Structures are given as structure tokens and as C-alpha cells.
Amino acid sequence: MNGVDDLDPALLHHIVNTLGWPGxxxxxxxxxxxxxxxxxxxxLAPTAGGKTEAAAFPLLSRMAAEQWTGTSVLYVCPLKALLNNLLPRLETYTSWLGRTAALWHGDVTAGRRRKILTDRPDVLLTTPESLEAMLVSAKVDHAAFFAGLRSIVVDEVHAFAGDDRGWHLLAVLERLQRVVGRPVQRVGLSATVGNPDELLQWLQGSGAGTRPARVVAPHLSGPRPEPGTVPSGDIQLDHVGSVDNAATVIASLHRGEKRLVFCESRRLVEELGEKLRIKGVTTFLSHASLSVDERRRAEQAFAEARDCVIVSTSTLELGIDVGDLDRVIQIDAPATVASFLQRLGRTGRRAGTSRNCLFLALDEGGLLSAAGLLLQWSRGWVEPVVAPPEPRHIAAQQLLALCLQEHRVGDRLWQDEWNGLGPFGRPAAPIVRHLADEGYLDQDGGMLFIGPEAERRFGHRHFMNLTAVFTAPPEFTVLHGRNEIGRTDPELLTEKTDGPRLLLLAGRSWLVTYIDWHRKRCFVEPADGGGKAKWSSVGFDRGVSFALSRAVRDVLLGNDPPVALTKRAERCLAEARGHFLDQVHPGGTLITRSSRGPFKWWTWAGHRTNATLTASLGGVTVPAQRINDCWIRLREDVTPPAWKQTVAEAAGRLCLPEVDERAVKGLKFGEALPSRLAQATLAARLADFDGARAVLDEPVRFVSDRG
Structure with missing residues (x-):
């Protein structure tokens, strides 16, 4: 066992004799x-690469050698289900050294929490939201509880870094470091990303550039593959044309095997799950609007079964163990190559098996999206993980949370609490003024503290809403007797319907028998069929990226992804190339006009780039248009000379996209910002200046499409 002699001898003994590992x-x-x-x-390692042990074994050895006391290691995950799954392993590893591990999140009972507070575990598994709840809770002496903290492990760190939960996590870690009074080691566990060095720098927060750090990624340090080399994996692409046909294919293929099917929406999970059950397939479901018990039962039953299918959204994309999988099936395409790699990594874990994924496209758009994604994957490209810019709303949330934590904070000392981390120090001064002006904060004698407006908006249930970074649309709890099945969109309970009101949830149809509008609950009984599923989304749609949109254009120009295409997929791909024959060109972008249609500029540049171009070329684009990934609508009177002049003027002064007011309302804590700052935050997140410059640098052809 070369290179590991410094691990604790007891730990080495159990690795060899208890786990039976040769190395x-x-x-x-x-x-x-x-x-x-x-x-x-x-x-950094692919899914099932042993990242948990890579972090746990050295940290436990250090814990023993340096005689750490109290809760010295925090293990932070984005999902409660992942924490539940990890706890038995970490309890086993800590027990080898006479140490303990425990779980703290929203589903842990009050009695269990009290025991943790009096008998502190050496390793505490938690979420960022629960960590902050501990900091602001009057029941937790956070200074005493975290006094022994030495190291923080952030699992699935890439899942945090790309959205606002990442900013929230960093801010909470900086506050925690202030409580502890010394730098705390930060260890991130990640799947393959396109920019690991930047991810490490992001994770270090205020310590970036001042603390020793490195990326550990043996699978990336070997010789690079030759250009054109296709990554390994048994990947197939099929076009099935409908959810019914997808269910037929899944029911008939791979019988006797365990299959995990990924869908890109909860509604699609429900519809496919119901159709599979009708066909006699043993089917389980998992998505965020199912109750915890329902998901747990499904995941446990799936882990123990053999000839079955579990249909899921991205909730099962991360490292939750659902047993030994045979197949992964993807309906249409995931949003990113990184997601595909996570899902692909669920298979091929047994000796003698290979990683595999079958794509089933429901329509032409789904086929093109899948083909473009697979083309980019074959090129060895993975999205860089980039933190969303200008998180002013998270800065507002953090200021309020700090005042809850400390009760009173000096009106000139608050800036130090985040150790100079980007948006949470001096740049937040205008936000502090706004919070004070609007009554979210009160000021007295040079001190800041929680004001009446914060009490009114966030004070419900001990400010629980203040520690949750995501806005969830209002949903009604669905109950069969006393058993909670999940939650549904209230629109399904209010929209006009002929006959009985039927819901589709947990892959089954339910008859609504009573609605408790005050408590937001509805009661149901089983029905034979005909239920509907629906959930509203929050925020704005960032759409497909520039890179993946361009990959779709490459597919339309004749580049096939180097995977197995069924005859149906080949036929549909040929038809799609015929449909878009006059909208793609290898030498640049096209502006077309049909005899009855508008001018369209076919950029194939993705949602954010097209939103930026639409705002920046206001002299020739149609205002207030619905942005898509492929084209931009131009004014009817546009001419080549006017076009050239507008492009020349825009090249040096690209504009931020316009933001719909409804999107601002979907920004959690956006109401705690001045409206102009809330709009500026969303506009910055919707912009893609690099993509816009790349498109403007390309030649443009005006063509007539008289079809």
C-alpha cells in the first residue's frame, strides 16, 4: 500500500481486513x-471513484494523530438523501478509531438534535441550510459547539458552485470561520468539471491565494487521448416519438435488468411511470415533489429488486446509492455534459461491465439536443463551473442572518464577518442602507439588528424561511388518509374541469375528494386513470448554452455523434437536416425571410447569447420577443446597410438583456433589494458577452427562404 503509510495503523488494518481492499x-x-x-x-474523480474515502481516511488519521476533540469535521452535502446514504459508511469508518459520526438536517428529530448538542460527534453530516440554522438558533451555543472545528468536506462541490447555494455556502463558511477564530481546511469532492483549478479557488473563498491548495485528479494526469478519440461507454441514440413509445421500448428491452431512467421534468417522470406500470413493469419514482417517505420507499425497494425500473429527475443524479444498476436510460437530453457524465457513471461498476446509456428522443428537438450533447461529449468537453455573478440578494440574506446570529452587529463591523469575501463586504454597503431604510434592519447606537419588516416577511417559524436560499412555488400537500404522497401545483386544483378532478402523483391517478384551502392540503382516493401532473417553475430560463447550441448546428451540418444510432434516429436526423437546410451554414450565421414569415437571424448561439444580442442590437431586433436558443426575430424593415451599421455600433457596447418583472419576483430575497439592483442581478446572469462577441465576429448572409 505505497503512499499511505502515514494513515493511522488501526485504519489501515480495517481497510485491509474489514473492507478486504488489497490497496x-x-x-x-x-x-x-x-x-x-x-x-x-x-x-476529482468520476462517479463511484471513492471520493468519500479519499477525504475521510486522511482526515480521520489526522484527527487521531493530533487528538482533535469535539465536532472537528463537517461533511456538507447538497441533498439530505445523500447524507442519509453516507451516514452508515462514515459511522463505520469513525468507529474504527473510537470516534463517532451523526446527522443533522431538517428531517432529524428534535430529540436526536438535543443528544448531538450534549454529546458532540466527531464528524457531523449536514447541509448548508442546516448549518446556518445552527448559527442563528437560540438553542445552539455555536461558539462552543464549533470550537473544535478543523476541517470541512464539501461533497458534490460542483453542484453548489454553479448556483446561489454556492454563494450561500461560501458565506456561511466564512461566518463559521469567524466563530472558530482560525482558518479551517476546506476539501471539495467533485465529479469531472471543465475548470478544476478555478473550482478550488472558488471553494477557498477568502483564503484563495493565501493557503496551500491543490487539485487531486489522477485520472486527468495521464497521457491525453489522441484527437478524435471517443470516450469509452456503450452509448446509443434512438428516436421513439412519444412518451407512449418510450414506455413500450423500456418495457420490452433489458428485461430482468435494473434500469434507471432520467427525465428532465417531474411531469414527465409521472407520465412515464404511470405508462410503465400499466404495461406491467415494476416501476418506482423519485422527484422533489414526492414525500420523503414515498421517495425512501421507492429507492429502498429499487435497491433490493432486480427486474425493475426507477424513473427520476436529477434527484438521483448525485451519489445516492440505489444498488447495482445495469442500465441508464435518458429521455431526450440532460441540460449539460456534466449531468450526462454523472448519470453515465451510475453504470459499469461491476467487474466485466461497461458504462452505458440509451437515449430515447421524444421528438425532433429532443433528438437534436441529445445528438449535440453527445457530439460535445465525444470531443472531451465539459462545462466549466461558474458561480452566478453579482449575488446581491444572497448578500441581503446574509446580512439578516448575521444579525439573527449575533443579535446586534456594529454598523461598521459587519463588513469583517465574511473575511473580505467578494460581494459580502464593502460592495454590500448600498444593500445595508436599503435594508435599514425599508425596516428590514433597525439601527440604534451604532448597532444593526433585525427590524419589523424582516420579522413580518421572514419571521415565521423562527425565521426558517431565511435560511432557505431557493424559492419554491406554493404547492398543496396531497394526502391519502394520513399518508402524505407528495405535493402538487395549486393550478390543478383550481382550473376548470369537466367531471371529477384527477391528479397524477407517485405514478398513480388519484381522485380529489376534499381541498383544505386554508392549510393547503388536498385529500385523495385511488382512481383507475386519467390523472394530470403539473408543477410551476420559478425564476427565469437560462436555456441551452452557447457551446451546446453550436454543437446542434454542427449536427445539422452533417456531424454525427460517434455513438450507435438506430435506424429511426438516422431517419429523423436526416429529416431534421432537411428541415433546417436553409438555416445553417458552415461559414457564419444566416438572416432569412419566408414569404409569410418574419426576418429571423439564425445564430445557433444559445439563450443567453441571443438575449444579449437582442438587447444590444435594439435598432434592428423586435423588442419584447420570446428568446430562444436558435434564432432572433428582426424588424420587418431591416436592410443589409442598416444591419452593418447597427452591428458596428453594438460591437463596442454590448448591453445587458432586459429582465421580465415576473423573473424578479421569483428571485429569493429579491424583495430585500432596491428594484434596480434586483433587475441588475438577473440581467447580469442572463448575459453572455463572450458568446455575443463571437457571433458578431462571424460573417452574416441575407438569404430568401420562399419555401
């Missing part, structure tokens, strides 16, 4: 020196 994996070996030395690190 450690390369990632686990290479992680030992930096983690034992207290360095910050990002450990």
Missing part, C-alpha cells in the same frame, strides 16, 4: 499527503 485507488493514495498536511483541496 487504495489512485485518488485515495494521492489525497493522503495534502490532506494530512492540512492543505485545501478538490478531489
Amino acid at each position: 487504495l485507488r489512485p485518488l485515495q493514495e494521492e489525497a493522503v499527503p495534502p490532506l494530512l498536511a492540512g492543505e485545501d483541496a478538490v478531489l
